[in-house]
Amino acid sequence: MEGIDPDSALPLYAQVEAALATSICDGKFAPGSPLPNETALIQQYGVSRTTIRQTIQNLIRRGLVEIRRGKGTFVLEPKITQEFTELSGFVEDMRVLGHRPSARVLDRSVVPCSETVARHLGLATGVKVVRIHRVRLANDVPISFDETYLAREIGEKVIENDL
């Protein structure tokens, strides 16, 4: 049934999800147009309604489709940001892989920014910025070390909100 393998290590809903996501990204289902309805997907992929519904929920979470009550499930406009937010979503990435994500802040301080940082933040070199050092963990195992520079007014707002 349409490239679905019941013996795959991947759950059925993930296989259908990948198939539909691919079709959407390929443009087989254009933005604004409806996905096939649940009954059609059930038959097309040979899985149960529960499985199809889990697939759809995941596509919604990924921002690829939305449901309109009583009307159907529709493909959303691609967000230019999406491909990158996926990468930046450490939390989501880890959860997808079945890990428990967390993070530890090692340091927060105000420092003059380097030329590189200045260029990318649209500041002058040497302007004070907030620097945060952080370790991200999955199941308490350190995965990444992270240095973040924030423009100062925003960084301070973040720190405030934190308290």
Added chain:
Amino acid sequence: MEGIDPDSALPLYAQVEAALATSICDGKFAPGSPLPNETALIQQYGVSRTTIRQTIQNLIRRGLVEIRRGKGTFVLEPKITQEFTELSGFVEDMRVLGHRPSARVLDRSVVPCSETVARHLGLATGVKVVRIHRVRLANDVPISFDETYLAREIGEKVIENDL
């Protein structure tokens, strides 16, 4: 059954969700402690497993609990503490503030790691790691510059999964 009304306009999962959320906020289930398991909740509220599982999924989406595989479902620290430690998600932060988050990857390369990075990732100095440079934006305005170091095998997995 514990204040659940099958004839309510509210779906059962929403009623159970409200009950559990209340217990969590009241401190009846303290942060770090486990929720009753699915079987117990099924009996306590007199609903099916599907319903309980939908309830839990919603609590997860609300950031109140997390599931640890094979162990159980645990109450998380209240959100404010969480912002910077648990859920350091830029994406979530910005959405809370009503901004449209995105990110731009400037560079991805494999480099020998510094002593600092090595220490935090539990590696030897000089081991090859994946370095990612990224600018994060809110409403297309650059907010932060970001340098991330990933242990190599994981970094490459991330790059693959990126599709």
Added chain:
DNA sequence: GAGTGGTCTAGACCACTCC
């Protein structure tokens, strides 16, 4: 009314974690 998704049940078998 016909078509859509929303909610719900009662089962089943599997994978992971801890002992």
Added chain:
DNA sequence: GAGTGGTCTAGACCACTCT
């Protein structure tokens, strides 16, 4: 092994939207 959640099925009835 026992206990946890993860996946999946095959049904059922309901609420919404459009015509």
